Amino acid sequence: MKLAVLSGKGGTGKTFVSVNLAAAAGSATYIDCDVEEPNGRLFLKPERLTSKTVTTKQPAFDAEKCTGCRKCVDFCRFNALVYVKAKPMLFSEVCHSCGGCRLLCPSGAISETEKPVGVVECGESGGVRVVTGCMDLGEASGIPIIKAALAEASNADELTVIDCPPGSACSVMESVQSADYCLLVAESTAFGLHNFKMVYELVRLLHKPCGVVINKADGEYIALDIFCREHGIPVLCCIPYSEKLAWLGASGQIAALADSKYAKLFHSLLDDIRKEACV
Amino acid sequence: MKKLLILSGKGGTGKTTVAAAFIDFLNAEAFADCDVDAPNLHLVAGMNTLPERWDYFGSQKAFIDPPKCVGCGACLDNCRFDAIVLRDGICEVDEYACEGCGVCEYVCPQSAVTMSDDVAGEQMLYKDSRVFSTAKLKMGRGNSGKLVTGVKKALISAAPDSELAVIDGSPGVGCPVIASVSGVNLVLIVAEPSLSGIHDMERILKTAVILMAKVAVCVNKYDVCMERWRTSKDIAEKRACPL
Numbered sequence: 245m246k247l248a249v250l251s252g253k254g255g256t257g258k259t260f261v262s263v264n265l266a267a268a269a270g271s272a273t274y275i276d277c278d279v280e281e282p283n284g285r286l287f288l289k290p291e292r293l294t295s296k297t298v299t300t301k302q303p304a305f306d307a308e309k310c311t312g313c314r315k316c317v318d319f320c321r322f323n324a325l326v327y328v329k330a331k332p333m334l335f336s337e338v339c340h341s342c343g344g345c346r347l348l349c350p351s352g353a354i355s356e357t358e359k360p361v362g363v364v365e366c367g368e369s370g371g372v373r374v375v376t377g378c379m380d381l382g383e384a385s386g387i388p389i390i391k392a393a394l395a396e397a398s399n400a401d402e403l404t405v406i407d408c409p410p411g412s413a414c415s416v417m418e419s420v421q422s423a424d425y426c427l428l429v430a431e432s433t434a435f436g437l438h439n440f441k442m443v444y445e446l447v448r449l450l451h452k453p454c455g456v457v458i459n460k461a462d463g464e465y466i467a468l469d470i471f472c473r474e475h476g477i478p479v480l481c482c483i484p485y486s487e488k489l490a491w492l493g494a495s496g497q498i499a500a501l502a503d504s505k506y507a508k509l510f511h512s513l514l515d516d517i518r519k520e521a522c523v
Numbered sequence: 524m525k526k527l528l529i530l531s532g533k534g535g536t537g538k539t540t541v542a543a544a545f546i547d548f549l550n551a552e553a554f555a556d557c558d559v560d561a562p563n564l565h566l567v568a569g570m571n572t573l574p575e576r577w578d579y580f581g582s583q584k585a586f587i588d589p590p591k592c593v594g595c596g597a598c599l600d601n602c603r604f605d606a607i608v609l610r611d612g613i614c615e616v617d618e619y620a621c622e623g624c625g626v627c628e629y630v631c632p633q634s635a636v637t638m639s640d641d642v643a644g645e646q647m648l649y650k651d652s653r654v655f656s657t658a659k660l661k662m663g664r665g666n667s668g669k670l671v672t673g674v675k676k677a678l679i680s681a682a683p684d685s686e687l688a689v690i691d692g693s694p695g696v697g698c699p700v701i702a703s704v705s706g707v708n709l710v711l712i713v714a715e716p717s718l719s720g721i722h723d724m725e726r727i728l729k730t731a732v733i734l735m736a737k738v739a740v741c742v743n744k745y746d747v748c749m750e751r752w753r754t755s756k757d758i759a760e761k762r763a764c765p766l
Contacts, residue, residue: 252561254534254694259719280695281532281726283719301603321582321625342603342624381726382733384668384698410534410694411560417619417663435539439561446662487747494717494748 245521246397246404248423248452252439254410256431257459257483260493262407263287264500265517268510271371272403275393277419279362279377279386284407287498290367290374298377298392299358300341305332309353316345316354337384362389366396373398390418397422403514412442420447425521426454427480432465441471455520457513460485480516481509524553524679526688528707530731532723534694536715537743542691543567551689553682556657557671557703558693559644568655574647579658579673581643581666582623585616591635598627598636619663644670646677654682667693668702675706696730710736712764713743716751724755728762739765 249262259276263284266274276282303316303325312330324339325332332345336359346354362379377393379386386409397404408419420426426447430440440456447454455478458468462485472479483489489506492499499506527545529538539556542564546554556564585606587598592613599607599614606620607627616627618641628636643664649655656678660667671693678688690707693699704710710731714724724740731738740759745752759766 253563254531254536254561255715256535280697281534281719281723283533283722286718286722319625319629321623340603340622340624342622342626343601344624344626344629347601347626348629379697381696381730382701384701385665386697387665412662413560413660413667414619414663414665415697431535434566435563438563438566442561442662449662490747494715494720494751496718 245400245425245518246406246423247425247427247517248406248408248420249427249429250408250416250420250443251410251429252412252443253431253436256429256436258429259283259287259407261427261429261457261459262405263498264506264510265514266372266405267498268500268507268514269403272405273373273375273396273398274405274407275375275397276407277377277390277393278407278409279379279389279393280409282376282378285365285374285376286496288369288372288374290369293365293367295363295365296392297360298362298364298389299360300388301343301356302336302339302341302359303334303345303354304357306353306355307331309351311351313350315348315350319344319348362386364389364392364396386415387418390415394419394422412446416443416446420450420452423452425517426452427517428454428456430456430458430468432458432461432468437468437471440468444475444477453521455480455517458482478520480520481513483509524683524685524688526690526707528690528692528703528710529713530692530700530710530727531694531713532696532727533715533720536713536720538713539563539567539691541711541713541741541743542689545689549687549689551653551687553654553678553685553688554690555655555674555678555688556691557674557699558691559658559660559667559670559674559699560693562657562659564691565657570649570651570655572649572651574649576645576647578642579644579646579670580640581664581669582641583638584618584621584623584641585627586637586639587614587616588635588637589613591633593633595632597630597632601626601630622665646673648677648681650681654678654685656681668698671699671702696726700730701734704731704734704736707736710738712738712740714740714755716742716745716748716755718751721751721755721758725758728764742766
């Protein structure tokens, strides 16, 4: 089963829930798709690491063959090519690697080179295979790295936990596409609810079954409960705010491994998810 | 206009809380929410008027006219974004995967592909005695950097005489963050004294160096872990960032 963990708002505890579920499962694959700020590995501390560079294609111009016809510059919809001194010039940060310029160049003056944009790192932490996508700093799009990280998912029988980026934009969509079940980590605050509604809309759009974990619950926040009830979203688990839990997380420990109370909580959450996902 | 941008790297460290507090203390006349993926500042901005709203157009999207398509697969073979699906012998565009490059339109021998504008979000501009510019990206859409630039432009043109603008940014280090940094006078990084908070703070600090931005650091929830609080202090000092 592929389980996507997402939240809309940042800092609600996606990585906390993902890492603990993978650790509680014992045997699982954990994939960090929050490639701009991948943090799961800080907790899982994987060993025997291997790393693959992720590249995207970029056009390269043969100045001899280029006639300066300008067709490539006019075609590029991302303004990645600028016409300077009767030749095309590339602004690689905005290139989407569509390959259009190479395809249409009438003089065959354009070839493609590979540009590194990030890495996918694989390692092991106990029985958990840890896959981390990490985007190079200064790059704009994490999509190619997310795709490469997701390609490391294990077979369907085993649990794969996909730790998604925050928000509800294209990178989240990419991370969720292949999931069998979506676990939404919500925070019982006005900010949390607003972003939760956005990410719920995204999950509905993709017709994915989903359930909710309310994290850092601190007394009653009725608006979130009402929203879940009205939309028939099962609340699978409610984790109360605790200073001890905050400290465990801050110091990089996995609650399910450090405290039997949380081991029980995440085991039972995992069972609930498996039941829900089968329906 | 001087612009103060609030970033964090990690989500949930308190960007919007800090931004809202500054707006209040400064009686700021101009402010914006550039977290177009998950905007929240409007919930606490306390604007009394309804905003002016307009559509944001991102990249165009391809559309394949079913009667014209013969299912030759030229578009499928050349699309780098896996955005073409062959169904019942004809090609269809997956609007979420399509990045609007126009390659399919170029290669289609039947001229069955047209490119059309796509509403990828909405911009909102509130004006009373103050100006507040914000936006919301549509589900699963990309190109958020362009929308961030739009939010800033709307703010500047509606409040050209304001001395200081407070801008709430987005988490991460990618497209919307890069777009938000351009042209600001100071980036304030709201960090968190946790293992991941510090890791992300270092990534956003390095990104700020690449983008040549002036940076200061503020550590929120500092007493969650005293040891990490000292680490975050050391990092700020080592990089000569005011804490």
